[in-house]
Amino acid sequence: MNRRATAEDVAKAAGVSQATVSRVFTPGGSVSKKAREKVEKAAQDLGYRPNALARGLTQRRTGLIGVVTGDLSSLYDCQLLSHLCGALRGEQWQPLLLRTARSDETGGALLEAMAYQVDAIILAAGSVPPSILDETQTFHTPILMLGKGPTPGVDTICCDNPAGVRLVARHLLAAGHRRIAYIAGNPAAFSERERQAGFTEALAAAGGSLVAVAPGDYTYEGGQAAALSLLTSPTPPDAIFCGNDTMALGALDAARHILGLSVPRDVAIVGFDDITMAAWPGYRLTTVQQPMEKTVAAAVSLLRQRLDGEDLLPQSIRIPVSLVLRASTRPLDV
Missing domain, CATH: 1.10.260.40 (lambda repressor-like DNA-binding domains)
Structure with missing residues (x-):
């Protein structure tokens, strides 16, 4: 044949x-x-x-879940995507990945996913203009946004950023640090805005303040360059909090291997996410842990409810976080 x-x-x-x-x-x-x-x-x-697609259209379900992702060079996003795709397949759903190079392309990717007759869409990157979200409501396709706060008409899941940065502030202050700097990620990202604002507020509530803020763009190279700038200034910080682990790893390598500093004796470094590399012996990074399994479980539960036809108001879920203490910060009894 x-x-x-x-x-x-x-x-x-x-x-x-x-x-x-x-x-x-x-x-x-x-x-x-x-x-x-x-x-x-x-x-x-x-x-x-x-033909799974043809059968799905006959049954008014394709079994496809659109997953819109951003820059897959992000270590946290890669790990989250791996957990998410595994969980979707466990529910007999097939993830359809649509990658966007820039955050302003997310709206177009959302509409593109609709063209594939997906049963639901998970937005794991970028932001969507309200006009496009309004347009998608006519498709009656459930939309779930990860890493975002409450958004009209859609479900959202985000870790508890404010609680996480308060844990970092309390730990650094309790360890005796007073010259604390922050390395920031993408200022357009919802989580970045929450982390920087929440950390600044937590320090102020304890009578402290940030001595400096440097951009790191969520990358290893950005974190390394920002740390070099901060640590070679006339009044270098004695602690650096980074908006994600990838920047923190760059900061650690800058401090130890380029400047020859002792971490945490000369400077403490803290990250956010708890990616796999954070626990590696060469880093042993103190960081705020986002439990990926709980995030993915919440996402699957919401999708199941939506696809089962449950008539719920849009849900906004916050995932609890914890501070994982490792060797990049001082023990509190010292």
Whole structure:
């Protein structure tokens, strides 16, 4: 056969109807053992695979979940995406990944996902103009945004950034640090705005303040450059809090390997996320842990409720965080 086998070809080869072929390849379809064996053998001989998209459209479900991602050079985003895709497949959903190079492309990616007749969409990057969110409401496709605060018409899940940065502020102050600097990520990101503002407020509440803020753009190179600038200034900080772990790893390497400083004796460094590398022996980074498993579990639970037709108001979920103490900060008993 010089063309792709169809359900009609399988039906003829097996001596059954096309409806029987359809039931064989539909989960839970009612068909006799003899007919199933005949259809499966014919399908194997012909190299036939059912068209999942066509079957899904007939059933008004494709089984596809659109996942809009950003720059996959982010270590945290890569780990989260891996957990998320695994969990979606565990629910018999197939993730359809759409990558955006810039945050302002997210709206276009959202509309592109709609064109694939996805059952729901998870936005794991960027922000969407309200006009596009309004437009998508006509599709009646559930939308879930990760790393965002309450947004009209959609579900959101975000870690408790304010609680996390308060933990960092209290720990650094309790360890005796007073010249505390901050390395910032993308100022347009919701989590970055919450982290920087919350950290500044937490220090002020304890009578302290930031001595400096340097941009790091959420990258290893950005964190390294920012740390070099801060630590070679006339009045260098004695502690640096970074808006994510990737920048913190760059800051650690700058302090230790470029400037020859002792961490934490000369400067303490703290991150946010608790990516896998943070626990590596070469870093042992103190950081705020975002529990990915809980984030993904909450996302799957919300999607299941939406796709089961539960009529809920838009949900905004905050995931609790914790401070993981490692060797990049001083023990409190010193």
